[in-house]
Amino acid sequence: MNELDELAQCLGQGQTKRVADLTQQLLDKGVGPQRILNEGLIAGMAVVGEKMRSGEMYLPEVLQAASGMQASLRLLKPYLVKEGAQPLGKILLGTVKGDMHDIGKNLVGIMLQGAGFEIVDLGLNVPPQKFIEAITDHTPAIVGLSAMLTTTMLNMKTTIDAIGAAGLRSQVKVIVGGAPVSQKFAEEIGADGYARDAVLAVDKVKQLLGVSAQG
Amino acid sequence: MKKNFTQLSVKTASDLAFGKAPKPITCGFALRLGSGQVYPELNFTLPMMTLDKAHWAAVVSHYEEIGEMVRRASKRLHLPGLMIEFELLPPMTEHPEWGAEITSILQRHLRLAHEESGLSCALRVTPTDIRDVTRPPELRSGKAWDAVRQSFDSCAAAGADLLSIESVGGKEVCDEAMLYGDMEGVVFALGVLAPRDVEFLWNEIVAICSEHKIIPGGDSACGFANTAMQLASQGMLPEVFAAIVRAASAVRSLVAYECGAVGPSKDCAYEGPILKAITGTPISMEGKSASCAHFSPVGNVAAAMCDLWSNESVQNIRLLSGSAPEAFLELLAYDCRLFNKAIESGTEQTYQKLLVDSDIYESPQALVLSPDSTFRIASAIVKEPTHYRKTAAASREAVAIIRQAIDDGKLQLAERESHWLERIHSSLEALPQHEEDLVGAMSDQYGRLYTPRSYGL
Numbered sequence: 001m002n003e004l005d006e007l008a009q010c011l012g013q014g015q016t017k018r019v020a021d022l023t024q025q026l027l028d029k030g031v032g033p034q035r036i037l038n039e040g041l042i043a044g045m046a047v048v049g050e051k052m053r054s055g056e057m058y059l060p061e062v063l064q065a066a067s068g069m070q071a072s073l074r075l076l077k078p079y080l081v082k083e084g085a086q087p088l089g090k091i092l093l094g095t096v097k098g099d100m101h102d103i104g105k106n107l108v109g110i111m112l113q114g115a116g117f118e119i120v121d122l123g124l125n126v127p128p129q130k131f132i133e134a135i136t137d138h139t140p141a142i143v144g145l146s147a148m149l150t151t152t153m154l155n156m157k158t159t160i161d162a163i164g165a166a167g168l169r170s171q172v173k174v175i176v177g178g179a180p181v182s183q184k185f186a187e188e189i190g191a192d193g194y195a196r197d198a199v200l201a202v203d204k205v206k207q208l209l210g211v212s213a214q215g
Numbered sequence: 216m217k218k219n220f221t222q223l224s225v226k227t228a229s230d231l232a233f234g235k236a237p238k239p240i241t242c243g244f245a246l247r248l249g250s251g252q253v254y255p256e257l258n259f260t261l262p263m264m265t266l267d268k269a270h271w272a273a274v275v276s277h278y279e280e281i282g283e284m285v286r287r288a289s290k291r292l293h294l295p296g297l298m299i300e301f302e303l304l305p306p307m308t309e310h311p312e313w314g315a316e317i318t319s320i321l322q323r324h325l326r327l328a329h330e331e332s333g334l335s336c337a338l339r340v341t342p343t344d345i346r347d348v349t350r351p352p353e354l355r356s357g358k359a360w361d362a363v364r365q366s367f368d369s370c371a372a373a374g375a376d377l378l379s380i381e382s383v384g385g386k387e388v389c390d391e392a393m394l395y396g397d398m399e400g401v402v403f404a405l406g407v408l409a410p411r412d413v414e415f416l417w418n419e420i421v422a423i424c425s426e427h428k429i430i431p432g433g434d435s436a437c438g439f440a441n442t443a444m445q446l447a448s449q450g451m452l453p454e455v456f457a458a459i460v461r462a463a464s465a466v467r468s469l470v471a472y473e474c475g476a477v478g479p480s481k482d483c484a485y486e487g488p489i490l491k492a493i494t495g496t497p498i499s500m501e502g503k504s505a506s507c508a509h510f511s512p513v514g515n516v517a518a519a520m521c522d523l524w525s526n527e528s529v530q531n532i533r534l535l536s537g538s539a540p541e542a543f544l545e546l547l548a549y550d551c552r553l554f555n556k557a558i559e560s561g562t563e564q565t566y567q568k569l570l571v572d573s574d575i576y577e578s579p580q581a582l583v584l585s586p587d588s589t590f591r592i593a594s595a596i597v598k599e600p601t602h603y604r605k606t607a608a609a610s611r612e613a614v615a616i617i618r619q620a621i622d623d624g625k626l627q628l629a630e631r632e633s634h635w636l637e638r639i640h641s642s643l644e645a646l647p648q649h650e651e652d653l654v655g656a657m658s659d660q661y662g663r664l665y666t667p668r669s670y671g672l
Contacts, residue, residue, distance in 0.1 A: 052450075058631070059451035060396025098266070098305055100348055103390050103442060107451075110394070125348050150530055151266040151304050180263065197449060 243337025384412020
């Protein structure tokens with residue numbers, strides 16, 4: 001097994017310290033940071049995502065792997081910045097106005113971060129104007145809206161409409177999720193995507209951004 | 216004066232029955248709970264719509280429609296009694312006068328139902344705990360707390376017969392601890408933070424109820440243990456983890472009773488049987504007939520000790536038969552006829568056994584809710600002196616119950632579930648004896664998530 005494969009394997013096993021040590025060893029040997037990212041970390045997380053999807057791993061194990069990825073990324077970041085490498089994409093998340101539920105949204109953020117995306121989390125009960133300001137400030141590729149109540153899900157439409165009225169709709173893709181939300185509802189309110197759970201949200205984001213399953 | 220429950224309200228597990236509680240209560244229009252009958256508790260919510268001032272007339276019309284339906288359907292179904300729960304939506308708590316207006320509408324319909332057909336009935340009102348609108352939550356002061364407090368008072372004045380809440384203190388830590396599978400963090404959230412918040416909150420709620428001469432019902436660990444149950448149902452958490460969180464969550468809900476709550480507990484408080492074993496108060500439960508709101512692995516066993524049987528929540532939408540709330544009221548009515556016929560015919564123990572046996576070894580979450588398990592967990596709780604130690608003891612007892620069922624060859628667990636059971640066991644065994652040691656360790660790990668002053672720390 002080469003060291004990049006070992007890195008991917010250790011990531012899946014939640015060996016955070018070993019992942020960091022291997023990353024440093026690879027860097028010391030002159031392996032390119034982008035290669036470490038793609039063939040070690042993102043490849044490893046893709047396996048983790050697949051195991052979660054198939055029921056072989058629970059969330060805490062996935063998050064342990066994500067912690068390993070973060071530890072490795074901290075070492076890689078200066079090199080990646082120096083090379084001018086771009087992150088996979090920036091994702092803006094928030095629970096829409098009037099809604100206090102955020103565990104699902106938080107989970108999506110953690111899973112996306114684990115998959116290599118940069119997350120800007122606006123929290124809960126977020127009014128449309130705050131989304132607009134954050135899109136202007138952070139220029140995300142995707143905005144993720146969450147709602148858990150039948151009386152707040154329409155605020156997703158209000159938010160999407162407000163983003164449109166601000167002239168920002170063409171700059172971002174919008175995905176939606178939450179217990180009362182469906183694919184049909186997503187289409188009706190003009191969202192670009194819907195995901196039933198956090199694992200599928202990662203797939204949807206990758207699909208919308210044209211990122212392959214391996215990265 | 217805070218109560219300290221040092222012994223159980225029942226002598227044996229077989230004393231835990233549906234429809235009967237050691238300390239029955241009477242509320243609303245002569246609705247007597249826990250004295251030999253199980254009654255439906257109907258819960259409902261709005262369909263997809265905007266809830267604001269501009270759409271208020273439409274909101275009101277939904278509740279008027281539900282109130283009229285209740286009067287009509289209670290006669291059609293020959294209901295012997297009925298509890299209605301009005302669970303406020305967040306804007307109805309932010310604007311206490313909105314929640315009070317709907318309370319008075321539902322109270323009017325229940326009064327008419329009582330006058331027209333002699334229906335014994337009561338209205339439970341549950342304001343939304345909106346105190347976690349900011350992160351970290353500000354639980355003891357600020358606009359959100361003022362609104363929650365005012366909402367309780369306004370709804371009480373508008374005709375609530377009993378008040379309840381699904382309080383959220385400690386959830387900000389529990390959520391993260393659960394996602395990371397950190398049992399130590401869960402015990403800290405449920406055994407250290409949450410009891411402090413429940414005590415603060417319920418001292419206020421009990422005072423409001425006393426002022427308005429109404430019943431302080433109970434709290435629910437919904438935001439904690441039901442979150443774990445749902446994460447487990449999605450394959451994100453081990454089932455054993457959710458089962459142990461359930462047992463652990465009973466202690467923070469017990470604090471409401473220590474402060475003066477008298478039941479019935481909230482329907483979504485699946486920890487209710489443990490509370491009933493300790494306090495003797497009637498409980499509301501939900502299971503198979505609440506699948507309109509969420510799925511669960513405890514559909515039958517959850518009914519084994521209930522005094523109210525609920526549908527949790529259903530949108531006011533049209534089905535082929537009629538409105539969804541009416542359809543679920545009928546479902547609950549038939550469920551309750553079975554409970555009550557079993558009691559009347561002296562076959563309630565047989566029926567309870569069927570309810571338990573049909574679920575108990577299908578899931579560790581069902582196992583910990585059986586009368587025997589409930590009795591054991593409750594016994595472990597009352598032996599300990601502090602909320603922290605009670606929470607740890609409840610968790611350890613749940614582990615012991617699950618292990619014993621595996622050893623007896625009755626419960627089959629997947630290998631990865633067994634691995635987690637042992638991991639949780641090790642975490643619980645490693646808990647410090649003294650609460651202050653845990654607080655120190657946990658404030659390093661989770662301190663960014665909570666404000667100590669919200670918990671009097």
